Amino acid sequence: xxxxxxxxxxxxxxxxxxxxxxxxxxxxxxxxxxxxxxxxxxxxxxxxxxxxxxxxxxxxxxxxxxxxxxxxxxxxxxxxxxxxxxxxxxxxxxxxxxxxxxxxxxxxxxxxxxxxxxxxxxxxxxxxxxxxxxxxxxxxxxxxxxxxxxxxxxxxxxxxxxxxxxxxxxxxxxxxxxxxxxxxxxxxxxxxxxxxxxxxxxxxxxxxxxxxxxxxxxxxxxxxxxxxxxxxxxxxxxxxxxxxxxxxxxxxxxxxxxxxxxxxxxxxxxxxxxxxxxxxxxxxxxxxxxxxxx
Amino acid sequence: xxxxxxxxxxxxxxxxxxxxxxxxxxxxxxxxxxxxxxxxxxxxxxxxxxxxxxxxxxxxxxxxxxxxxxxxxxxxxxxxxxxxxxxxxxxxxxxxxxxxxxxxxxxxxxxxxxxxxxxxxxxxxxxxxxxxxxxxxxxxxxxxxxxxxxxxxxxxxxxxxxxxxxxxxxxxxxxxxxxxxxxxxxxxxxxxxxxxxxxxxxxxxxxxxxxxxxxxxxxxxxxxxxxxxxxxxxxxxxxxxxxxxxxxxxxxxxxxxxxxxxxxxxxxxxxxxxxxxxxxxxxxxxxxxxxxxx
Numbered sequence: 001x002x003x004x005x006x007x008x009x010x011x012x013x014x015x016x017x018x019x020x021x022x023x024x025x026x027x028x029x030x031x032x033x034x035x036x037x038x039x040x041x042x043x044x045x046x047x048x049x050x051x052x053x054x055x056x057x058x059x060x061x062x063x064x065x066x067x068x069x070x071x072x073x074x075x076x077x078x079x080x081x082x083x084x085x086x087x088x089x090x091x092x093x094x095x096x097x098x099x100x101x102x103x104x105x106x107x108x109x110x111x112x113x114x115x116x117x118x119x120x121x122x123x124x125x126x127x128x129x130x131x132x133x134x135x136x137x138x139x140x141x142x143x144x145x146x147x148x149x150x151x152x153x154x155x156x157x158x159x160x161x162x163x164x165x166x167x168x169x170x171x172x173x174x175x176x177x178x179x180x181x182x183x184x185x186x187x188x189x190x191x192x193x194x195x196x197x198x199x200x201x202x203x204x205x206x207x208x209x210x211x212x213x214x215x216x217x218x219x220x221x222x223x224x225x226x227x228x229x230x231x232x233x234x235x236x237x238x239x240x241x242x243x244x245x246x247x248x249x250x251x252x253x254x255x256x257x258x259x260x261x262x263x264x265x266x267x268x269x270x271x272x273x274x275x276x277x278x279x280x281x282x283x284x285x286x287x288x289x290x291x292x293x294x
Numbered sequence: 295x296x297x298x299x300x301x302x303x304x305x306x307x308x309x310x311x312x313x314x315x316x317x318x319x320x321x322x323x324x325x326x327x328x329x330x331x332x333x334x335x336x337x338x339x340x341x342x343x344x345x346x347x348x349x350x351x352x353x354x355x356x357x358x359x360x361x362x363x364x365x366x367x368x369x370x371x372x373x374x375x376x377x378x379x380x381x382x383x384x385x386x387x388x389x390x391x392x393x394x395x396x397x398x399x400x401x402x403x404x405x406x407x408x409x410x411x412x413x414x415x416x417x418x419x420x421x422x423x424x425x426x427x428x429x430x431x432x433x434x435x436x437x438x439x440x441x442x443x444x445x446x447x448x449x450x451x452x453x454x455x456x457x458x459x460x461x462x463x464x465x466x467x468x469x470x471x472x473x474x475x476x477x478x479x480x481x482x483x484x485x486x487x488x489x490x491x492x493x494x495x496x497x498x499x500x501x502x503x504x505x506x507x508x509x510x511x512x513x514x515x516x517x518x519x520x521x522x523x524x525x526x527x528x529x530x531x532x533x534x535x536x537x538x539x540x541x542x543x544x545x546x547x548x549x550x551x552x553x554x555x556x557x558x559x560x561x562x563x564x565x566x567x568x569x570x571x572x573x574x575x576x577x578x579x580x581x582x583x584x585x586x587x588x
Contacts, residue, residue, distance in 0.1 A: 011463060106545070108409045109427075109461035114402040133403075134462075141435075141463045167403035168428075169305060169435045251400070 005057075005083060005091040011142050014095050018056070018143060026053040030145035030172075032136060035059040036076040036190035037085050040180040044149045045089050047177050051147045057086055058095040058139050060102060065131030076193055095143065102138065111137055113160045113167075116252050120156050120272050121283065124242050129160050136161050140170050148172050153179045153187050155270065155285045159252055179284070181207065187284045199277040205237040210244075210271045210286045217246070217269065218289040223255060234275055242274035242281065249287060299351075299377060299385040305436050308389050312350070312437060320347040324439035324466075326430060329353040330370040330484035331379050334474040338443045339383050341471050345441045351380055352389040352433050354396060359425030370487055389437065396432065405431055407454045407461070410546050414450050414566050415577065418536050423454050430455050434464050442466050447473045447481050449564065449579045453546055473578070475501065481578045493571040499531040504538075504565045504580045511540070511563065512583040517549060528569055536568035536575065543581060 008014045021028055029052035031044045041057075048055040059082055066072035079096065086094055110130050117129035140148060150158045158176050165174050180188050185207040186200075195203060213226045223246050230244050246255045249268040269288040274281060302308045315322055323346035325338045335351075342349040353376055360366035373390065380388055404424050411423035434442060444452045452470050459468050474482050479501040480494075489497055507520045517540050524538050540549045543562040563582040568575060 015465075104460070106409070107461050109405060109407050109458050111462075112404050112406070114404065115400070116402060138461075138463050141465065144465070164403050166398070167401050167432075168405075169432050171309075171435065171438070 003087055003090055005087045005094050007083065007094045007096055009095075009097055010101065011097070014056075014093075014142060015144075017093055018145075021054050027147070028052055028143070028145040029055050029147040029149060030139065030143045031055065031057045031149050032139050033057060033059055034061045034075065034190070035079065035082050036193070037082045038180075038188045038190060038192075040151055040153065040188035042085060042089060043180045044151055044177050045086065045091055047175065048147065048149050049089070051149070051175065052145070054092040056093045056095055056143050056145065057091050058097075058143070060095075060097055060135070060139075062102075062131060062135040063099065064103070064134055065128050067125060067127060070125075071191075071194075076190055095139075102135070110134055111164060111168075113164050116156070116159050116163050119252070119254065120243055120245065120247070121274060122156070124274065129157070132157055133160055133164050137164065137168070137170065140165070140172050145172055147175055149175045149177055151179065152176050152285070153189065153283070155272065156252060185211075187282075189282065191280055191282070194280040195277060199280065202238050202277060203282060206234065206239065206273055206275055206282055206284050207286070209233050209237075210273050210284060214269075214271050214286045214288045217271075223269075230271075230273075234273075239275035239277060242276065244271075244273045244275075246271055246288075297381055297384055299381045299388050301377065301388045301390055303389075303391055304395065305391070308350075308387075308436060309438075311387055312439075315348050321441070322346055322437070322439040323349050323441040323443060324433065324437045325349065325351045325443050326433050327351060327353055328355045328369065328484070329373065329376050330487070331376045332474075332482045332484060332486075334445055334447065334482035336379060336383060337474045338445055338471050339380065339385055341469065342441065342443050343383070345443070345469065346439070348386040350387045350389055350437050350439065351385050352391075352437070354391055354429070354433075356396075356425060356429040357393065358397070358428055359422050361419060361421060364419075365485075365488075370484055391436075396429070404428055405458060405462075407458050410450070410453050410457050413546070413548065414537055414539065414541070415568060416450070418568065423451070426451055427454055427458050431458065431462065431464065434459070434466050439466055441469055443469045443471055445473065446470050446579070447483065447577070449566065450546060479505075481576075483576065485574055485576070488574040489571060493574065496532055496571055497576060500528065500533065500567055500569055500576055500578050501580070503527050503531075504567050504578060508565050508580045508582045511565075517563075524565075524567075528567075533569035533571060536570065538565075538567045538569075540565055540582075 029048035031048050033041050061075050063072055111133040112130040113133050122129055162174050184204040186204045209230050213230045216226050217223055227244055231241050234241050246269050249270040270285055272285045274283045323342035325342050327335050355369050357366055405427040406424040407427050416423055456468050478498040480498045503524050507524045510520050511517055521538055525535050528535050540563050543564040549563060564579055566579045568577045
């Protein structure tokens with residue numbers, strides 16, 4: 001491999017490169033990451049490369065989205081490995097800013113997105129989404145891309161970002177990309193590295209459970225029953241369930257229904273789950289297949 | 295007068311005009327206003343015209359920065375008069391968006407700037423600065439100007455906006471412009487129109503008071519004494535004082551000093567006042583003249 005993706009660390013150098021691209025009539029896509037890249041991230045880069053002439057991948061482990069008790073210090077970091085993976089894909093530019101450039105010592109601005117940030121991950125991680133919204137706003141305004149790509153694995157995050165971008169009129173098109181899974185169905189995540197061998201062997205049950213719930217709901221089983229069954233099943237498999245919920249896929253409004261689903265009247269539904277195996281928190285989500293016309 | 299400044303109301307039309315300007319290599323300055331334009335606003339437009347090739351003036355009475363008990367419904371509005379004044383200055387573009395374009399019914403994003411928004415006007419108007427920060431961020435991202443001009447009459451607002459722009463990396467240069475005053479010293483404000491004839495004759499006392507305080511502090515009088523004297527004097531003149539404070543002009547940190555000022559050790563100081571005459575709230579501020587070298 002001879003191609004090495006160039007790395008910039010300052011906003012000035014970043015904007016110099018991007019301005020040059022725009023002056024040459026090129027389009028730009030951004031893939032924001034926290035590094036520790038896996039196949040899921042790389043699928044986002046490949047999608048970015050299909051969408052735009054040039055792709056920027058940012059690597060920044062954002063302290064503002066970690067709570068004090070969370071894993072900021074131990075979050076996996078390996079810039080050399082990340083650079084190699086991105087160079088292999090011939091990524092045009094890597095933007096890896098140091099922390100002090102992103103957050104001045106008297107940094108004081110916070111973006112919050114109400115409503116859509118509540119519930120699901122917003123309940124167990126109260127400052128998470130404002131930390132994400134703020135850093136993503138910064139990255140979008142630093143890079144000023146035409147497109148920015150986010151994975152559907154963090155579906156609520158994707159919705160929060162879409163809403164923020166619409167509300168603040170940030171001139172960018174946000175693109176959601178499907179979840180990439182291991183051969184056994186486990187959603188890819190940098191945090192999967194925390195799992196012990198035994199936990200790793202149990203982890204795919206999370207996806208199996210929500211997948212079968214989605215199929216059953218699509219076939220007319222009551223949502224409430226399926227949620228109860230799902231929780232029972234995950235507990236039996238050794239998970240500590242943080243949440244298991246059905247939500248409107250478009251605005252994350254909770255779906256209350258104990259009876260059978262009247263499919264033609266309901267919005268697009270998605271099942272969302274977060275559960276611990278030991279100390280590792282896994283999240284996943286899946287769409288309920290569309291109702292057939294009746 | 296034959297020249298009429300064109301008015302656009304949609305983001306699409308706005309961006310079409312601005313993109314055309316940028317494609318022709320022109321620079322752009324924005325003057326955000328809530329209309330009811332007076333000489334103070336017009337001085338901002340003239341400054342904008344000196345700074346950039348093309349000037350956009352936005353007119354939008356922003357509901358998000360009014361509290362329920364405040365004067366949103368009675369705030370003076372006269373678009374025809376505003377257009378005439380701006381046409382007279384040959385303003386290149388007026389952007390007057392309708393409320394529903396600025397705030398979708400499910401609008402949910404809020405920008406808050408901590409620290410610098412607290413105290414002074416932030417205490418008596420708790421959601422004011424997040425309302426201002428959010429709408430200014432939107433306007434900056436809609437217009438994408440090279441420069442944006444704000445008056446120093448709303449000095450805390452100017453500081454909040456500077457901080458937000460730095461923190462979020464909004465690619466614009468914020469320019470503060472000096473306060474424009476009536477012949478008798480009263481700071482120009484759209485809200486001066488609320489004053490009765492008798493209140494109007496008292497109103498210049500606010501400026502007189504803070505001006506003499508600033509002179510006395512510069513001459514070495516203790517800040518604490520001057521603040522006490524100022525409050526007493528304003529009350530005697532019929533004002534209900536909301537606040538009267540000395541702050542660091544660069545970061546609005548409170549200045550605690552009961553003794554004489556050691557001028558060479560102190561930062562740039564500014565005196566800030568808000569006071570009611572009847573139901574009308576007036577604000578003003580003035581710099582303490584710089585210490586002479588000793």
